[in-house]
Amino acid sequence: MGQTGSPTFLEWTLSHRWIRDKEAGEVLPFSLKRYPWLRYIYKAIGDLLPNGRAVIKKAAQIGATELAINFSFFHLDGLGSVFYALPPGPVQNDFAHARIDPAVGASPHILGMVEDIDNVGLKVFQDGFNLYIRGTNVTKGDPRRAAQLSEAPADIAIMDEFDRIPPAAVPLVRARLEDSVVRKEICLSTPTYPDVGIDTEYQTTKCYEPQIKCTKCGQWYWLDWTLIRGPVADDPHARVMCPVCRVPIDRTNMWDEDQPGGARARWEPQNPEATDVGFWIPRLVSERADLDEMWARSKAIKDLDIQTFWNSDMGMPYEPKGSRLTRELIAACAAPEVVYATFPDRAPWCAMGVDVGLDLYYWIKQRVPGGREKTVAAGSVLEWTDLDALMVRYNVQRCVVDDAPELRLDVQFQKRFPGKVWLAQYVDNADAPLANWNKHTGIVKMERTKSLSEASAKVQLMIDMLPADWENVPGILEQLTANLRAKKVREDGSTVYHYPKTGKPDHLHHAKAYCEVALSILPTEPSEAESAAEDELPAAGRDRYTMPGSVRGKL
Numbered sequence: 001m002g003q004t005g006s007p008t009f010l011e012w013t014l015s016h017r018w019i020r021d022k023e024a025g026e027v028l029p030f031s032l033k034r035y036p037w038l039r040y041i042y043k044a045i046g047d048l049l050p051n052g053r054a055v056i057k058k059a060a061q062i063g064a065t066e067l068a069i070n071f072s073f074f075h076l077d078g079l080g081s082v083f084y085a086l087p088p089g090p091v092q093n094d095f096a097h098a099r100i101d102p103a104v105g106a107s108p109h110i111l112g113m114v115e116d117i118d119n120v121g122l123k124v125f126q127d128g129f130n131l132y133i134r135g136t137n138v139t140k141g142d143p144r145r146a147a148q149l150s151e152a153p154a155d156i157a158i159m160d161e162f163d164r165i166p167p168a169a170v171p172l173v174r175a176r177l178e179d180s181v182v183r184k185e186i187c188l189s190t191p192t193y194p195d196v197g198i199d200t201e202y203q204t205t206k207c208y209e210p211q212i213k214c215t216k217c218g219q220w221y222w223l224d225w226t227l228i229r230g231p232v233a234d235d236p237h238a239r240v241m242c243p244v245c246r247v248p249i250d251r252t253n254m255w256d257e258d259q260p261g262g263a264r265a266r267w268e269p270q271n272p273e274a275t276d277v278g279f280w281i282p283r284l285v286s287e288r289a290d291l292d293e294m295w296a297r298s299k300a301i302k303d304l305d306i307q308t309f310w311n312s313d314m315g316m317p318y319e320p321k322g323s324r325l326t327r328e329l330i331a332a333c334a335a336p337e338v339v340y341a342t343f344p345d346r347a348p349w350c351a352m353g354v355d356v357g358l359d360l361y362y363w364i365k366q367r368v369p370g371g372r373e374k375t376v377a378a379g380s381v382l383e384w385t386d387l388d389a390l391m392v393r394y395n396v397q398r399c400v401v402d403d404a405p406e407l408r409l410d411v412q413f414q415k416r417f418p419g420k421v422w423l424a425q426y427v428d429n430a431d432a433p434l435a436n437w438n439k440h441t442g443i444v445k446m447e448r449t450k451s452l453s454e455a456s457a458k459v460q461l462m463i464d465m466l467p468a469d470w471e472n473v474p475g476i477l478e479q480l481t482a483n484l485r486a487k488k489v490r491e492d493g494s495t496v497y498h499y500p501k502t503g504k505p506d507h508l509h510h511a512k513a514y515c516e517v518a519l520s521i522l523p524t525e526p527s528e529a530e531s532a533a534e535d536e537l538p539a540a541g542r543d544r545y546t547m548p549g550s551v552r553g554k555l
Contacts, residue, residue, distance in 0.1 A: 009046025013070045016109035035063040036255035037285040056188035056277040057202040059315035076125045080155025083176045087164035096120045119255040136169035154487045155182035162189035163197035191317040195502045202380040205278025207270035214242035238291035251287040324484045337468040350394040351522045353514025356402040361507035363515040375463045398522045400514040430496040455513040455550045482506040
């Protein structure tokens with residue numbers, strides 16, 4: 001069923017989409033009357049060219065998911081198939097039954113496009129086009145175990161609630177478009193943390209953001225929280241204030257283009273030279289937004305409540321206090337120059353951790369009197385044979401090496417240093433121990449969050465000792481401060497911590513985490529190095545050793 005007259009995305013939506021109006025209690029033609037800020041966004045996304053991409057960083061309940069659904073139907077009407085990706089869990093069924101099926105049933109034109117919608121995950125339309133609705137479960141983080149994401153060719157990919165979609169699933173979803181000549185993508189989500197998920201995706205776009213005009217001075221201002229003034233003695237309400245005139249800016253009908261002087265709100269790009277389209281949609285774009293309630297929520301005390309305000313009300317990422325290492329914390333571990341000026345060329349009886357990237361990143365430590373741990377080397381090398389030299393120069397007795405993505409040279413390295421090198425595999429399981437060793441395979445399973453927390457905690461507690469010139473290591477500050485420790489609510493309602501992947505280089509942080517685990521099995525006396533194989537691990541059984549604790553538990 002082709003589109004007669006080639007209507008635009010917005011024209012098609014207003015003509016063919018019907019929706020149940022909650023206030024009227026009846027099915028009515030779709031309208032943007034209550035969401036006027038979306039009109040420009042519909043036009044911009046409708047103008048996407050092949051290989052085009054749009055990113056929407058948004059507050060909650062702002063009309064973006066309905067836009068994505070409409071974009072799906074628009075393309076299913078003779079233009080192409082759509083792959084609609086959702087977070088893991090049971091949301092696939094809920095989305096199909098609560099959003100897609102009612103939209104089809106309420107809209108005569110869309111109902112006429114349908115051939116079969118009985119299957120929850122596959123809606124079949126005319127002209128051979130399909131709507132695939134898929135959860136993004138990636139079992140144990142292994143893309144090979146996500147068959148539901150690898151067998152559905154499409155022309156349009158939509159990733160809804162992007163911040164809740166596992167990073168391992170994202171390239172699988174994008175791969176669904178490889179054979180398409182249309183190839184368009186929309187990512188939308190309420191953000192969570194800085195430089196994570198939708199926030200990272202948004203930063204590379206044109207970054208369209210709202211502006212509002214003060215009718216008194218005629219100036220345009222970015223419509224963000226800096227314009228909001230809370231209640232004062234002679235005015236009990238929060239207001240949008242002009243920073244120059246010091247008077248409230250009227251938000252009534254601010255998007256109405258037909259009023260004298262035109263609209264008093266508009267979208268402007270922060271990064272106009274970018275190729276991809278991106279929009280930040282805070283709740284402030286709606287004149288219905290209750291500023292008094294938002295002001296009250298902004299003054300919350302608990303971190304989770306503050307994060308809810310910034311994420312859900314403002315559509316902005318939020319970083320809880322103390323969630324990552326800082327330069328000040330790292331610098332506090334540096335010894336005075338007269339005590340420890342620079343890394344030594346050699347050192348005795350050390351442990352080493354190695355993270356595998358384009359280069360091989362290493363962190364080497366030794367125990368020193370007083371309960372502290374001295375970092376004697378950190379950096380990167382290009383070749384595995386360079387690691388051999390480090391093993392000798394620093395008399396490394398225990399080394400833990402990232403077992404991925406390298407699956408061959410790391411094993412050869414392990415064989416060159418029998419009994420000293422272990423291959424590390426991360427697991428993401430809050431209930432798992434920090435480290436679980438298997439002596440027969442030479443593999444140590446490390447719980448990712450606990451491992452990175454261990455590496456950070458030794459800085460925060462000043463157990464680590466660094467030389468005075470520690471900042472001479474390329475990338476050390478950026479990579480140690482890249483990761484953010486965040487809270488996550490599990491399906492059973494319990495709260496656990498995790499380290500969301502930021503996309504920023506963090507190899508030295510991981511190398512340090514591997515080193516901490518290696519240090520945990522470093523014999524305390526050199527004589528122990530000559531002990532039998534059975535004694536190479538702390539005594540807890542001949543075949544396996546589980547390391548349940550952390551540095552916090554040892555102090």
